[in-house]
Amino acid sequence: MNLWIALLIIEIIPILMWIVGGVCENKALNFKNQGIGYRSKFSGKNKYTWEYANKMVAKVAGGVGTLLFIINAIIIMMFGLATLIILLAINLLCGFLAILIVEKSLKKKFDSSGKIKNN
Numbered sequence: 398m399n400l401w402i403a404l405l406i407i408e409i410i411p412i413l414m415w416i417v418g419g420v421c422e423n424k425a426l427n428f429k430n431q432g433i434g435y436r437s438k439f440s441g442k443n444k445y446t447w448e449y450a451n452k453m454v455a456k457v458a459g460g461v462g463t464l465l466f467i468i469n470a471i472i473i474m475m476f477g478l479a480t481l482i483i484l485l486a487i488n489l490l491c492g493f494l495a496i497l498i499v500e501k502s503l504k505k506k507f508d509s510s511g512k513i514k515n516n
Contacts, residue, residue: 403478407469410488414462414495422455439503442511446503453502457495465491 425434428444440450465488472480508514 398478398481400473400478403481404470404473407473407481407484407488408466410485410492411462411466411469414458414465414492418455418458418462421451421458425451435499437500437503439500439507439511442507445513446507446511449506450499450503453499454495457498461491461495 420433421435426448427434428447434440434447435450435454437450440446469484469488472484506513
């Protein structure tokens with residue numbers, strides 16, 4: 398496989414993270430929009446949790462996507478095609494970690510009924 402094709406393949410995940418972040422930031426403002434937005438049990442509690450979750454997804458996905466894009470390019474250029482599967486696994490793991498970060502942030506800011514915690 399050509400190095401540039403491998404780089405394009407491995408950069409799909411960070412590019413998708415940027416797209417998801419942009420969509421959640423700009424298009425998911427309507428509470429429980431049926432087609433667009435970060436949906437989880439916790440984010441659907443009320444309008445405030447929905448907006449906060451979508452803003453957090455935009456920040457986290459944008460940041461993680463940028464970091465992965467740079468790291469992927471550097472590692473592929475330095476070590477070649479042998480790292481393709483490892484980078485793919487790291488990209489998927491980072492995607493799942495981004496979701497966990499958002500869920501933890503929601504649970505830290507809101508109580509179980511979706512009201513803002515008093516700290």
